[in-house]
Amino acid sequence: MLPISVVERETGLAKDTLRIWERRYGFPKPLRDRNGDRIYTVQEVERLRHIKRLVDSGFRPGKVIAGRIADSPNPRSIDAEAKPRVDHHVAQLLVLVKRQARRELSNALLEQLGELGLRRFVLERIAPLTTLVGESWARGELSIHGEHLYAEFANGILRTAAAGLETALAPPRILLTTLPGEPHGIGLLMARCLMALESAETISLGVETPIADMVAAAEKHEAQVVALSVSQAFNAAELLKLLPVLRQRLNSTTQLWLGGQGAAKAKLRLRGIALVTSLSEIAPTIAAWRGAAPEPTHNVYKA
Amino acid sequence: MLPISVVERETGLAKDTLRIWERRYGFPKPLRDRNGDRIYTVQEVERLRHIKRLVDSGFRPGKVIAGRIADSPNPRSIDAEAKPRVDHHVAQLLVLVKRQARRELSNALLEQLGELGLRRFVLERIAPLTTLVGESWARGELSIHGEHLYAEFANGILRTAAAGLETALAPPRILLTTLPGEPHGIGLLMARCLMALESAETISLGVETPIADMVAAAEKHEAQVVALSVSQAFNAAELLKLLPVLRQRLNSTTQLWLGGQGAAKAKLRLRGIALVTSLSEIAPTIAAWRGAAPEPTHNVYKA
DNA sequence: TGCAACTATTGTCTAGGACAAATATATTTA
DNA sequence: TAAATATATTTGTCCTAGACAATAGTTGCA
Secondary structure (H helix, E strand, O other), X not given: OEEHHXXXXXXXXXXXXXXXXXXXXXXXXXXXXXXXXXXXXXXXXXXXXXXXXXXXXXXXXXXXXHOOXXXXXXXXXXXXXXXHHOOHHHHHHHHHHHXXXXXXXXXXXXXXXXXXXXXXXXXXXXXXXXXXXXXXXXXXXXXXXXXXXXHHHHHHHHHHHHHOOOOOOEEEEEEEEOOOOOOOOHHHHHHHHHHHHOOEEEEEOOOOOOHHHHHHHHHHOOOOEEEEEOOOXXXXXXXXXXXXXXXXXXXXXXXXXXXXXXXXXXXXXXXXXXEEOOHHHHHHHHHHHXXXXXXXXXXXXXX | OEEHHHHHHHHOOOHHHHHHHHHHHOOOOOEEOOOOOEEEOHHHHHHHHHHHHHHHOOOOHHHHHHOOOOOOOOOOOOOXXXXXXXXXXXXXXXXXXXXXXXXXXXXXXXXXXXXXXXXHHHXXXXXXXXXXXXXXXXXXXXXXXXXXXXHHHHHHHHHHHHHHHOOOOEEEEEEEEOOOOOOOOHHHHHHHHHHHHOOEEEEEOOOOOOHHHHHHHHHHOOOOEEEEEOOOOOOHHHHHHHHHHHHHHOOOOOEEEEEOOOHHHHOXXXXXXXXXXXXXXXHHHHHHHHHHOOOOXXXXXXX
């Protein structure tokens, strides 16, 4: 028997949303404790998590809750297009992730890292695998803890791999982080690896940095670029609410780069924000920045 | 001009709390947009963050907002006792963190890791430094992005250091994570290092795992122990709400260990939960587990 | 078929009331 | 004086019920 605050945490559904679903659709229908406060059963929470998944992948709550959505069949969109091109190696890795075969997964990843080198490993293995893992999770083929476990593995490997790269540094100095509410840090790590491979100086703040602190950090470290990673799951409305605030408060000579699966949600409406549509665009984007040689700002670098 | 949802994210104050402070104390007093929705100024948000800090360190909102609290002077409790014993090396590291001297900090940490070895490095440097960083932040001597940056550094170093330890494994198999709402993962990484040094098998799920998934993961991986890290800042009421739920849903033969600065908040009221009061207790606790030899469960290990 | 106008759905916001838990203060007892 | 108990205040979270903008889906028209 769980109170509404716990259910909010467990499911990611706002209290307001839980209440209005109850009012509109008759589900969930929690019992009340002696104070009249809602208390939810574990079963309800389980179903809510399921519904949340479907809603996140594009279905409408009204229909899902009414039970008018077939359960497993392909959550539209993704399917026919994406699947055919899955590389054989990546597909095999996905199997290991789903099985949560820790040892095997670890061995396979390390081996392929050694074989391909960091750049190709990131672009051809981790990036597509991360996308597939996200999709599998959305389809319900992978548990949340399975996804967590994968994230930890990728995190460890990328960090270890990147540890050796901090050598010769050239501008731009890039501040890396995610918006508040965006807990996925893998994209950030991938980006950091690729930027480091271009000898750019990266400063990572980890995930979920409040806007005000991004601005402060950019000034403090005299970053020429602030790069944000936005995952598929990130709320589009939230994104369009936060970005203008950030852009406006950031020094106008500081560039703002947006990458990740969810970056496209920021459409092209927004001025002063560069979309880095894929990881392979990072190198060209840095090259372009260097080419444009935007007045050697505050600090001068020695090559 | 920020809407209430953004302010909630930026400050960590619930919408309900923002509204009731306005009603009761007259601050914040946001303007309204054309729909009558609250919009906050950047200054208000700044002050709210300041107030939040003071409240978290024990002051009462009513007084703080009325301005009846002197600004900087020592937020009680911590002070006379903690300071005297700060090791010289750690104090120097703290200075680097505050200066956000990335290169120097990195060098100093790596050097000391090499000098002391992982175990002592964790126990004598990272652990006390993390505590100091947390306190400095609470006192307002360190910005949030300063804390983020430190967390990233520590994260990178500990992960890299731990990467080499995955060799001979013996029980118990330990599942590591934090509760939903607890984003601090450093304690987890430190614990993982120390556990790995005892040759225990660790499975880290990263931070903020929903209760249901901890239970599922523990079963899936047949973990004998679930270990949670709780930071100082974690809400005590939340902790006492979540732990019984977890304990109850977890297999009764699975032990639940609680560590971190905030673990003490779970007092001794709770049955079936072991407090690991400090990092140096980890080794003895594992030894004790092995000594008790709780019926060689499901799977048998070969030494 | 393509585009504009209309309708339905949905999440988030509002107000103001209530109450339990935590904390502070006053009073009594040892 | 110190400790224990009772009373008062403070505080966050929950409640109901109404409103509306933004998005998604549907219809009508060129």
